[in-house]
Amino acid sequence: MIALLKKKISKKISEIQKYRKYVRWYNGNEKVILLELSRRTKVRTYLNLIIRLNESFHHPIVVKFSPWKFFILARWFKDFSNLYFVVNISSHKIFKKLSTSSKSDIKVDFNYRNVLNSKNYLDNVLPYIMHPANYLLEQPELLSKSVGIVISGNVNQNIYDTNHMKQWFGIENRWKVYQELIQDKNAVQINGTEYMDATISKKYLDKLVLMKWDSGAIAIEKWRSYLSASKYMWCAPGMTMPLCHNILEAMSVGVVPILNYADWLNPSLEDGKNCLVYETLEEIPDVIERALKISDEVYENMQDEVCSYYHQYYESFNFDTLNSLTILNETQTDIKP
Structure with a gap:
């Protein structure tokens, strides 16, 4: 440290x-x-x-x-x-x-x-903000859905594997969550270039994609556009507090968040309406399966709720x-x- x-x-x-x-x-x-x-x-x-x-x-x-x-x-x-x-x-x-x-x-x-x-x-x-650079960029082009669930960002063990989240906020930290995700049967690990290619091929529409942040991340100027191709984003908690800018980046482009800190949003997000919620590490496989098996109709309703929520409470x-x-x-x- x-x-x-x-x-x-x-x-x-x-x-x-x-x-x-x-x-x-x-x-x-x-x-x-x-x-x-x-x-x-x-x-x-x-x-x-x-x-x-x-x-x-x-x-x-x-x-x-x-x-x-x-x-x-x-x-x-x-x-x-x-x-x-x-x-x-x-x-x-x-x-x-x-x-x-x-x-x-x-x-x-x-x-x-x-x-x-x-x-x-x-x-x-x-309202909390996305990464500040996003407010200096043009509105991103929204892509059609071609990836199931994506998680991206720094998962360095030295930074995120601490007792801080559990002791102060009662939730699992980013490192422990990530270790569960990489073991899931639906998980694939790819780099940024492969993720960008996947937005065309749609071969990961039924997968949990773990994008390697440290081996070819997507430039911030393009990130939200490519993020919009995912149906869900696994919004891992931050380092000093649960809320992280990744959830706002997701919602701003119509991506449904999966998270363990729904009460940190103002107002709270609601499971099954504008997000999917898990509480423990043991619940992670179930929420992955739930997300990937939700019908198109149910998903589109959730996406509409996410867009409406962001527009009403976080856009301005x-x-x-x-x-x-x-x-x-x-x-x-x-x-x-």
């Missing part, structure tokens, strides 16, 4: 050296949206806010500066032309202030436990009437139930 941490720090330092020239400091006169969040806020939390705010407003977005925020956000200034740092905001006009402070236009909190404790939709919870977000906002932050003290 120490070696992994060193690698991540080295990568981030290289990013800063590469992208620091793109960083901007606000000195204009236009009204701005100010983000004043606590230091522990994760980079994806900031990006989620930036992406959603860009959908609703056309104002400059400024982040109250600290060396830590420079460290985590410098890379993204290249992609978001309206993003700025500011040292002292007092001389600038504020259109909206989003802050953990009570003196804010929209008060931000990280009480995502509210979602876990409710089956119903909570309208002041910011309206800030207009909000005075408080709950955000899912990946800091462990914020998300531990």
Whole structure:
């Protein structure tokens, strides 16, 4: 784990050296949206806010500066032309202030436990996002269904084989789930190129396809288009929390998720309606068989429900009437139930 941490720090330092020239400091006169969040806020939390705010407003977005925020956000200034740092905001006009402070236009909190404790939709919870790069790309071309179930992504044992998921969230971790999947009678292991070929041949329509992430992954620019060819995606949990961007990428292109954390969505997903759910490792063979044997009519109804759900709850977000906002932050003290 120490070696992994060193690698991540080295990568981030290289990013800063590469992208620091793109960083901007606000000195204009236009009204701005100010983000004043606590230091522990994760980079994806900031990006989620930036992406959603860009959908609703056309104002400059400024982040109250600290060396830590420079460290985590410098890379993204290249992609978001309206993003700025500011040292002292007092001389600038504020259109909206989003802050953990009570003196804010929209008060931000990280009480995502509210979602876990409710089956119903909570309208002041910011939807989680796909991988941020997806919001900078054109809408993907949707392909006809030619693969049964796909699972793709990093399954490194050093990262995912920990007791964290079981102890904190009561679910099986990604590594243990993957070990069950590779033993299933319907499983085949292929690389990205073979998966792309399969979208034409349809020879894996009745199979569980385990796409090898580390031996020829599909470029992110093409991934969601090829993902759309699968009927289901096995949405394995993340590293620090169950919810992972893979489920949103799946639903955004009409792919039904199979997962063990349905309550982490806002509102909760429903087994047999807009997802398939398993709870234990022992249930994995049964849910695979169930998915591959569902009739076309039942599957198409589920797919319609998935598309409707994503469009209604995760495709966009309206800030207009909000005075408080709950955000899912990946800091462990914020998300531990």
